[in-house]
Amino acid sequence: MKQRLLPLYVVCLYAFLHLPLMILCAFSFNSSRFTVWEGFSLVWYQAMWNDGALAEATWNSLLIAVVSTVLATIVGTLGAYGLWKRNSKILSGSLYLSLVTPEIITGIALLATFQWAFRYFQLQLGMHTVILAHVTFSIAYVLLVVMARLRTADPALEEAALDLGATEWQAFRLVTLPMLKPGIAAAALLAFTVSFDDYVITSLVAGVDSETLPMMLYAMARRGANPVVSAISTVIFVGLGILIVASERLQKA
Amino acid sequence: MMRLRALFLLPAWAFTLLLFLAPLLIIVVYSLQTKGVYGGVVEPWTLENYTRLFDPLYGVILFRSFLMAGVSTLGCIVLAFPLALYIARSGTRKTLLLNLVMLPFWTSFLVRTYAWMFLLRDTGLVNSVLLALGVIAEPLPLLYNDWAVIVGLIYGYLPFAVLPLYSNLERLDKSLLEAAADLGAKPWEAMLHVVLPLTAPGMRAAGVLVFIPCLGAYLTPDLLGGGKSMMIGNLVQNQFTSARDWPFGSALSLALMLIVMLLLWALLRRDGEEVL
Amino acid sequence: MxxxxxxxxxxxxxxxxxxxxxxxxxxxxxxxxxxxxxxxxxxxxxxxxxxxxxxxxxxxxxxxxxxxxxxxxxxxxxxxxxxxxxxxxxxxxxxxxxxxxxxxxxxxxxxxxxxxxxxxxxxxxxxxxxxxxxxxxxxxxxxxxxxxxxxxxxxxxxxxxxxxxxxxxxxxxxxxxxxxxxxxxxxxxxxxxxxxxxxxxxxxxxxxxxxxxxxxxxxxxxxxTRFVAGFLGAVNWVGAIGVRPEMTRISREAPGNGARVVEATVSSAMFLGDCFQVETKTPAGDSIIAQIAHGIGEFQRGERVHVWWHPGDEMAIPQ
Missing domain, CATH: 3.40.50.300 (P-loop containing nucleotide triphosphate hydrolases)
Known part of the structure; x- marks a missing residue:
């Protein structure tokens, strides 16, 4: 009996995990505004395409995600390498703590800090504060992924390089860094998705000029049923999917 | 060797100090001060923000947060255990099955939450289908209540329970189960007396990994609870926005942070770093 | 039961x-x-x-x-x-x-x-x-x-x-x-x-x-079978006849009546602690190993010797 019950249960659980998103995607092609299927249509995609504010928010999100991913990947990779050489419990502990800190706390703490700093500098909340916030919370993700890769690395390789006359920098640049490439790529991908997706922290530290796609989505979702949100969701879903598949391919190639 | 390392650690230190540790320190300072007339933070120094945490008005929300996070965590572990068991025993398909668990996780959290709003709202799919089938005459109030929030939390954090349970079950020596059967234990007895005790570390890890984000959840109760089902995260956000009571919001945040750190500390102390 | x-x-x-x-x-x-x-x-x-x-x-x-x-x-x-x-x-x-x-x-x-x-x-x-x-x-x-x-x-x-x-x-x-x-x-x-x-x-x-x-x-x-013979211990094969090294003897003089004898040349001699192991080559190209106790004497590489055993110690296995 158990042999049949368990697979059935597993199928149900996978349905629980995947059906909600699939249904959402399917109904984004519904011509009706309501959740009754009336026919295939791209009307909500058209509405999405013609929405200027949405385009601007998407652009903001992409810009923020790209810039903060590049910065966080560099800072996180260098940090992981430094900690691999010799661990600093305070630094690695703080970074891991930042990973489990509820987003809302990270958000309000950053907000309070920016507000406090603005008393001394003539600045305002905006794209730069969002990017700083995103880099901060992405570093820990990058560190975690690159560290996992470094743990499988053989320290003797660098010692061999030094022994053969390489400088420390050359040993890092020519021996360790190439070995870390797949890990760094995976870390960057993770940083990108985390940044592109973030709402809670972003909404707290964003200024008037820096509304992001998740912020718009949130506002639309709160206002009530809106098939455009389904269409945007589908695009995000497919877009991130392509990004993940492409990066897997690149890593294998 | 050490100079290069110091140089490499510099940016990570800078970000951590200036944008993680310093902000926490500022929150500590704010939590000890008083709310200004127009919202700012002013002197005198006081502990009143902390004593207010025990005010029944907020106590209800704190208690509810614990309850909802607890129920969600329990739900995650109960749901994840059979799945993890199945994956651990499925040979070459393990990677595929695990990736399928992680897949929704790569999608936007907001999108995943919205998918449940789409299903559960009065005019949502579940109600539409039930109405069309004539099972119900009026839409069921599925959205904007505690249960909607719990479903959303379980949906959101189920992978956090599957992964540690899986890696624990995967490491479980198969010959132990054979030994149990050999010694006369029926499958359910082997499960109860051998598998469950030996997966306790995985369950503790899963419990902490799910409970922490559930307790600090903001978006899920906000969207699926619709303000009726407030949790600590929403209360914190409230203090920093509409209520403009930063000192109390800071005290709340630190209390939440303290709980998170205690849970993590307890787990690491008991099972070591390998469980994560 | x-x-x-x-x-x-x-x-x-x-x-x-x-x-x-x-x-x-x-x-x-x-x-x-x-x-x-x-x-x-x-x-x-x-x-x-x-x-x-x-x-x-x-x-x-x-x-x-x-x-x-x-x-x-x-x-x-x-x-x-x-x-x-x-x-x-x-x-x-x-x-x-x-x-x-x-x-x-x-x-x-x-x-x-x-x-x-x-x-x-x-x-x-x-x-x-x-x-x-x-x-x-x-x-x-x-x-x-x-x-x-x-x-x-x-x-x-x-x-x-x-x-x-x-x-x-x-x-x-x-x-x-x-x-x-x-x-x-x-x-x-x-x-x-x-x-x-x-x-x-x-x-x-x-x-x-x-x-x-x-x-x-x-x-x-x-x-x-040959497999069993070989799995349980070392065997010298002379055609279809097998004999275990510890039952194989070596001497410079020809042995007495009744023994099976093969003439061979010593190709190596090793001291193993509890015995000597002497490896010999027959003119036919077979290699025969004998384990001999201390006191029987030492054999030099290249020496011509008689390798022999009692017929009762033979293992006859059909091929």
Whole structure:
């Protein structure tokens, strides 16, 4: 009996995990505004395409995600390498703590800090504060992924390089860094998705000029049923999917 | 060797100090001060923000947060255990099955939450289908209540329970189960007396990994609870926005942070770093 | 209670046949060994008797009762696993009590105590497996399986995880234990010395088939196949005739009447501690090795010698 019950249960659980998103995607092609299927249509995609504010928010999100991913990947990779050489419990502990800190706390703490700093500098909340916030919370993700890769690395390789006359920098640049490439790529991908997706922290530290796609989505979702949100969701879903598949391919190639 | 390392650690230190540790320190300072007339933070120094945490008005929300996070965590572990068991025993398909668990996780959290709003709202799919089938005459109030929030939390954090349970079950020596059967234990007895005790570390890890984000959840109760089902995260956000009571919001945040750190500390102390 | 019988057992794995038509009878109370190289199907045979695997064809009978189809927990046999498979969260005493508790035995406490005494582990009753030595783990596993008073005890290479010195000591204990409890032991091993020294009877397996069944002496001295001869020890082959190096003699003068003699040239001589090993080459190109005791004299490389043995020590095996 158990042999049949368990697979059935597993199928149900996978349905629980995947059906909600699939249904959402399917109904984004519904011509009706309501959740009754009336026919295939791209009307909500058209509405999405013609929405200027949405385009601007998407652009903001992409810009923020790209810039903060590049910065966080560099800072996180260098940090992981430094900690691999010799661990600093305070630094690695703080970074891991930042990973489990509820987003809302990270958000309000950053907000309070920016507000406090603005008393001394003539600045305002905006794209730069969002990017700083995103880099901060992405570093820990990058560190975690690159560290996992470094743990499988053989320290003797660098010692061999030094022994053969390489400088420390050359040993890092020519021996360790190439070995870390797949890990760094995976870390960057993770940083990108985390940044592109973030709402809670972003909404707290964003200024008037820096509304992001998740912020718009949130506002639309709160206002009530809106098939455009389904269409945007589908695009995000497919877009991130392509990004993940492409990066897997690149890593294998 | 050490100079290069110091140089490499510099940016990570800078970000951590200036944008993680310093902000926490500022929150500590704010939590000890008083709310200004127009919202700012002013002197005198006081502990009143902390004593207010025990005010029944907020106590209800704190208690509810614990309850909802607890129920969600329990739900995650109960749901994840059979799945993890199945994956651990499925040979070459393990990677595929695990990736399928992680897949929704790569999608936007907001999108995943919205998918449940789409299903559960009065005019949502579940109600539409039930109405069309004539099972119900009026839409069921599925959205904007505690249960909607719990479903959303379980949906959101189920992978956090599957992964540690899986890696624990995967490491479980198969010959132990054979030994149990050999010694006369029926499958359910082997499960109860051998598998469950030996997966306790995985369950503790899963419990902490799910409970922490559930307790600090903001978006899920906000969207699926619709303000009726407030949790600590929403209360914190409230203090920093509409209520403009930063000192109390800071005290709340630190209390939440303290709980998170205690849970993590307890787990690491008991099972070591390998469980994560 | 009764004999354990395997009747024409077959088992296929996706890639190949692991057990290829095995039939044998293990008499009650016997110390029986299944000997063979790794991958010969001996462990699979044990697993089918224990009930972890089912044979594709064939019957497994115990005292006239068919075991086929019974779940492992329904069979009156218990196993000492190669890795011991001790439950890491239970102490020695709790591990031993595990099976008794499943049966709801009212006498659990006394039986556990007796089992601990039997394997001389009373002082370590409250230890967890992680805190035990290899030998203690082994004894716990034995006691855990024996306490259920099975009709057959299956032992899957139980000594292989121990260091060589301990292995020899446990060998003695195992033999004594079997004599004391009188239960049928089915011992799986790839170590011919272990099988020879412990068993009442040995079945030699190769590539899923039985090569020979017999007493240790029969198997060693009168192997039925070249495989058995070679697996149990070194053999010098002169045509279809095989002779073991320790029964091969060397002398400068021709031996007396009745001996089989081959003339050969010494190609190497090695001191092995307890004996000399002299390797010779015959004109026909065969290599013959002789192990000779001290005092017989030393032989030089290139020396021409007589290699000989008693006809009674020959193993004649059809090709």
């Amino acid at each position: 009764g004999d354990l019988q395997l009747e024409a057992i077959y088992k296929d794995f996706p890639s190949h046949r692991v057990v290829d038509g095995i039939s044998l009878t293990i008499p009650q109370g016997c110390f029986y060994s299944l000997l063979g190289p790794s991958g010969c199907g001996k462990t699979t045979t044990l697993r089918m008797i224990a009930g972890f695997d089912e044979p594709d064809r064939g019957l497994i009978r115990l005292g006239g009762r068919t075991l086929n189809g019974l779940r492992p927990y329904e069979r009156p046999v218990t196993t000492v696993f190669q890795s011991y498979a001790l439950f890491p969260h239970l102490t020695a005493a709790e591990n031993i009590a595990f099976g008794l508790k499943r049966k709801g035995d009212p006498d659990t406490a006394r039986k556990v105590k007796e089992a601990l005494d039997l394997v001389q582990l009373s002082a370590k009753a409250d230890r967890l497996p992680a805190k035990m030595s290899g030998g203690e783990r082994q004894r716990t596993a034995l006691a855990r399986a024996l306490v259920l008073q099975p009709e057959v005890l299956l032992l899957d290479e139980p000594l292989s995880a121990l260091d060589p010195k301990l292995r020899k000591q446990m060998r003695l204990e195992l033999k004594e234990l079997q004599a004391r409890v009188g239960i049928t032991f089915l011992f799986i091993t790839h170590d011919q010395e272990e099988a020879l020294s412990l068993s009442d009877r040995i079945a030699v397996m190769n590539q899923g088939r039985l090569e020979q069944i017999g007493t240790p002496q029969e198997i060693y001295l009168a192997p039925a």
